Amino acid sequence: MGEIMLDIRNLNVSVEGKEILRNVNITLRDGEVHALFGPNGSGKTTLIMTIIGYPQFEVTKGEIIFEGENLLELEIDERARLGIGVAQQRPPTIKGVKLRNIIDFYLRNNPEKVDYISKQIEKFEMQDFIDREVNANLSGGEIKRSEIFQMVLSSPKFFILDEPDSGIDPEFLGKIGAMLTEILRSEKKQDQIITRSSGLIITHTGDILNYFNADLAHLMMNGTIGCTGNPQEMLEQIQQHGYEYCIKCNRRKKGVCD
Amino acid sequence: MYNNRHKRGIQSNKEQFDIIDLDEEDVHKLKENLPSEIRSLDEMKAKDVQTLAEVGMLMDESNRSGTYLCYGQYGFVTAQFIEGLECIPIAEALERYLWLKEKYWFKAIRKNEDKIVETISNSIPRGFFIRVRKGYKIKKPFQAALYMTRSTRVHGLHNIIILEEDSELTLLTGCTRAHDAKKGLHLAISEIYIGKNAKLVSTMIHNWGPNFDIEPRTCTIVEEGGIFINTYCSTNPPRTVQMYPFTHLQGDNSSAKYASIILGTPNTYCDIGGTILMEGTNSGAEICARAVCKGGNIVQTGLIIGKGENCRAHVDCAGLMMSNEGMIEATPALRALNPNARMSHEASIGRIAPGELVYLMSKGFTEEKALSTIIRGFIDPGIEGISPELDAALTEVAEISGHGEEWDVIPIRNR
Ligand SMILES: Nc1ncnc2c1ncn2[C@@H]1O[C@H](COP(=O)(O)OP(=O)(O)O)[C@@H](O)[C@H]1O
Ligand SMILES: [Mg+2]
Numbered sequence: 321m322g323e324i325m326l327d328i329r330n331l332n333v334s335v336e337g338k339e340i341l342r343n344v345n346i347t348l349r350d351g352e353v354h355a356l357f358g359p360n361g362s363g364k365t366t367l368i369m370t371i372i373g374y375p376q377f378e379v380t381k382g383e384i385i386f387e388g389e390n391l392l393e394l395e396i397d398e399r400a401r402l403g404i405g406v407a408q409q410r411p412p413t414i415k416g417v418k419l420r421n422i423i424d425f426y427l428r429n430n431p432e433k434v435d436y437i438s439k440q441i442e443k444f445e446m447q448d449f450i451d452r453e454v455n456a457n458l459s460g461g462e463i464k465r466s467e468i469f470q471m472v473l474s475s476p477k478f479f480i481l482d483e484p485d486s487g488i489d490p491e492f493l494g495k496i497g498a499m500l501t502e503i504l505r506s507e508k509k510q511d512q513i514i515t516r517s518s519g520l521i522i523t524h525t526g527d528i529l530n531y532f533n534a535d536l537a538h539l540m541m542n543g544t545i546g547c548t549g550n551p552q553e554m555l556e557q558i559q560q561h562g563y564e565y566c567i568k569c570n571r572r573k574k575g576v577c578d
Numbered sequence: 579m580y581n582n583r584h585k586r587g588i589q590s591n592k593e594q595f596d597i598i599d600l601d602e603e604d605v606h607k608l609k610e611n612l613p614s615e616i617r618s619l620d621e622m623k624a625k626d627v628q629t630l631a632e633v634g635m636l637m638d639e640s641n642r643s644g645t646y647l648c649y650g651q652y653g654f655v656t657a658q659f660i661e662g663l664e665c666i667p668i669a670e671a672l673e674r675y676l677w678l679k680e681k682y683w684f685k686a687i688r689k690n691e692d693k694i695v696e697t698i699s700n701s702i703p704r705g706f707f708i709r710v711r712k713g714y715k716i717k718k719p720f721q722a723a724l725y726m727t728r729s730t731r732v733h734g735l736h737n738i739i740i741l742e743e744d745s746e747l748t749l750l751t752g753c754t755r756a757h758d759a760k761k762g763l764h765l766a767i768s769e770i771y772i773g774k775n776a777k778l779v780s781t782m783i784h785n786w787g788p789n790f791d792i793e794p795r796t797c798t799i800v801e802e803g804g805i806f807i808n809t810y811c812s813t814n815p816p817r818t819v820q821m822y823p824f825t826h827l828q829g830d831n832s833s834a835k836y837a838s839i840i841l842g843t844p845n846t847y848c849d850i851g852g853t854i855l856m857e858g859t860n861s862g863a864e865i866c867a868r869a870v871c872k873g874g875n876i877v878q879t880g881l882i883i884g885k886g887e888n889c890r891a892h893v894d895c896a897g898l899m900m901s902n903e904g905m906i907e908a909t910p911a912l913r914a915l916n917p918n919a920r921m922s923h924e925a926s927i928g929r930i931a932p933g934e935l936v937y938l939m940s941k942g943f944t945e946e947k948a949l950s951t952i953i954r955g956f957i958d959p960g961i962e963g964i965s966p967e968l969d970a971a972l973t974e975v976a977e978i979s980g981h982g983e984e985w986d987v988i989p990i991r992n993r
Contacts, residue, residue, distance in 0.1 A: 372940050375932070400942035414934045416955025425943060425951070453955075474942060 322350030324385075325478060325518050326371075331382035333363075333370050339380070340366045341543045348536075353505075353519045355529060355551045358540030359563050364522045365409055367540070368480050371520075372406050373399045386478070405476025407467035409483050409522075413456040419466065420450045426473045437473055443499055444469040460487030468496060472503055479504060479519040485527040497531020505533075526555040539563065600697055604732040604763060607651075608701035614652035615727060622649070625757055626725070632813075633752030633783040634967030635723040643718040646706040648735060650727040653704060662714025662745065664707075668736055671707035678707070682738050686769040686797035686826075694793045698734045698767050705735035705766070708747070710776075715746035719965070726755035726762045726790070735766040741776035741804075750967055751782040753792070761789040764816075770798040770806070774829065777805040783971045786816035788845060794821045802829030802858065809959060810838040811971040813978070815846040815874065822879070825854045827861040827886070835864040836880070837959035841975045842904055844873030851879030856889035856919070863891040865910070868957040870979045871897060873904040881911040884919025893923035898930065898956055900979055949980030 326348040333341035341363050348354050358364050370377040371384060373396035384391040391399055427437060441447060446469050455463055464484055471479055485493055504517040521528060529551055537551035541563060547554065557565065616622060619637070622630075627637050630647075639645060644665050645656045653667045672678055689699045710716055726733060741747055755762060772778050778798075786792060800806050806825060825834045836852045854863040865880035882891040897906035910923035930952055938948035954976035961968075 374936055374940070395939070395945075396936055397939040397942055397944050397948075400940055406940060408937075408940075412931070412933045412937050414937070414952055414955055416958040416960075417934075417938075417951055418955070421951055421955070422938075422941060425941070425947070429942070470941065 322352070323387075324348070325350045325352070325387055326520075327383075327385040328367075328371075329383050329385070331367075331370070331384065332380045333366055334378045334380050335366065335376055339543070340377075341370070343544055344382070345545060346538060346548075348518060348520065351516050351518055352535045353521065353533065355526070355534040355537040356520060356522045356540060357524075357526070357537060357554065357558060357563075360524075362540040363543040364540050365482055366543075368406065368482055368520065368522065371399075371480065372396060372404065400474070403477035404480070405471040405474045405478070406480040407464065407471040407482065407484060409486075411455045411463065411467055413453055415453070417454055418451055419446065419454045419470075422454060422470060423450065423473065433473075433475075436475075440469060440472055440503075444472070461489060461492060464488050465492070465496070468500070472500075476504075477517055479517055481519065481521045481528070483522050483524055485523055485525055490527070493527060494531055497528060501532055526551075526559075529555065600693065600763075601732075605697055605701075607732055608697065608734040611702060612651050615650045615729065616652075619645075619647060619649070619654050619656065629754055629757060629785075630723055630725060630752060633723070633754045633785050634750050634781075634965075634971070635721050635752040641718055643716050643720045645720075646708075646722040648704065648706075648724045648733070650725070650730045651704065651733070653706060655706065660716060662711040663716050663720070663747075664709045664711070665720065666707050668705040668707045668738060669703045671738070672703060678738065682740065682769060682771060684769075686771070686799050687767060687795060687824075691795065694765050695767060695795050698736055698765055701734045703736055704733075705737040707738050707740075708749070709740040710742060710745040710747045712742040712773075713744045716748070719748040719750045721750045721752065724751070724753040724764065724766070726759050726764060728756055728759045730759065731762055733762070733764045733766065737766065737768045739768065739770045739778070741772045741778055743773040744775045745773065746777045747779070748965070749778065749780045750965070751780065752785075752967075753782070754785040755787065755790060762791075764790065764792045764794070766794045768794065768796040770796065772798065772800040772804040772806055772832075774801045775803040776801075777807075779807045781809045781965055781968050782811070783967065784810070784812045784816070784819070785814045786812075786819075787814055788817055790816035792816045792819040792821070794819075794823075796821070796823035798823065798825040798834070800825065800827050800829060800832040800834060802831060804829060804832045806832075806834040807961065808834070808836050809961060809968060810836075810840075810850065811968060811975065812840045812848065812850075813971050813974045815841060815843055815848050817845065818847045818849075820849040822849075822851045822853065824852070825863075827854060827856045827858050827863065827889075829861075830858040830886070831860045832858050833862040835866070835961075837866045837961060838868065838878070839957045839959060839972060839975060840867075840869045840876055840878075841979060842869060842871040842874040842876040842906070844903060846874035848874070849877040849879070851877070851881070853881045853883065854891070855883045855885060856891060857885045858889070859887040861886050861889045863889075865893045865895075866959050867895040867908070867910075868959065869895075869897040869906050869908075870900055870953060870957065870975065871904045871906045872900045872979060875905045876907070878906070878908045879911070880909075880923075881913065882921060883913045883915065884921050885915040887916060887918055889916065889919050889921075891919075891921040893921075895923075895925040896956070897927040898953065898979075899927060900929070946980050950976040953979045
């Protein structure tokens, strides 16, 4: 087992004074990818926005440790520079700011990545989006593609995908899944660089898991982690019997799910 | 034709800026023939050259079709020999071409328009005359620089620009002051004539500072099929600037676009507007005004008058408040004199949305870089093929604006 990469302990989070997350615990080791299931409004996005550092999500209790650093002491951009990359569910548009401006930002900070970046532009078929306002007038699927593309540009060591499989057609999801597997999960040993990013994937339907392997899954219910276990089994349970059943199931009472 | 700001009822420190004093002595200076401070442009100090470069005036003319530089009171012309392009000091042009007085001199603007115009009209003619002959499209930009030296105190210029039929010119005007110049008044008249199917792309970049007062007066007449694109960017506002360029779209199918980008700082007053009169059939006009206020007062006005058949227009004023001090007033206006005129306007003033800022920061942008990126997007005038000089000026406005935020855009810190 690898070192602990992300450790979320007894986390409570409020928005505008309203408590949304209660006693959330997740431990994720280096090289692992975890899935996060849960019904609408259970607090999945809130959890990842808190990890990223969105200021409106106020941590009232607990801690988030990333590679030994207390994330709660860092600003949002400092966290990003530690290697946390995110593809957001509902990114904003910014008047006059084009995708090109964001690509240029990555290029300026990492001039050596020029080939890598142009390759990704091709792979994600982003050519036509570069000179358009970022996220503006895009379809749901295009937003996902654009967000995942930008996340890939930053070569994160820890990636977060918020519902990459909602509103995207199965064919393209397959493509994205394959690309993500190649970019984030391939172990390149021959040139001595081992890149195997860790990550957290929020998924409603679990569709993305057909193309992308997760090591462990968590089920978020009413702002807390109700169950942790094998992703495939948990997904089957949810699909057959619903979220409620999954929480109440016998195996969980014994403290295991797989 | 010009807005009278005295009638505007502007709040706060209006009085401070109310009246531009035309000092007797200064006015007298405009009537005198003073010797030049330098004999040639080669005598300029490195600092002068650098200051001029900041407003896009390059001494290396490899990407210029020519230069007019008004250094203090004295104008230098280094026009290269380019077929179809002519630039000479206005005094010389008035002597050489008798038709100039008959057809162009004080023909777009009236001598008694206001006291500024009157003052210049009673002075020794200083300024430039540019003419592009019929059918010539000048590829490289022509640069005109107005440089206030320490001893200048007052500038009074009268420029005439003539684009004959089917010609094209890109004009870069940079107005600034020497680093040691403490104070000054800049008065300028420009009369611009855009002939049939001719196109003028004019970009003006200003970099002044707290003790300068700027009063340009520009009138443009556009004939059939002519195009006038006029961009103004102020990277460092003067104490006061009032400009209200008037464009008369006389010919059918003629068009004009004004874009202005202003940075306001404490104790400055910028009244930047413009009027476009659409008289020709199918004429079109657009005004795009952007202001970033870090203090001081900014007034954005834009009036489009639709008189011709099927004319169309849009006015868009947007302001970004970056400080608790200061003011932005946006007053886009439309006046239709023809039932078939199609005109619209919009205006918005606000502050930066925290969600936009944190979004960029979540990608690793520092707060400052995120702010300047958002502001650069906000002030983008949406002009095709934006010149490197304008791009640099806009980037500078964005960087200055995004620097040293007075308040936290992000309300709560997550710690
Ligand atoms: N900015 C906010 N202000 C108020 N309530 C919020 C805010 N963001 C999320 N919530 C509430 O928190 C709960 C969890 O939302 P969210 O984390 O988006 O759920 P999920 O991603 O699991 O669908 C919901 O009830 C939602 O309405
Ligand atoms: Mg969500």
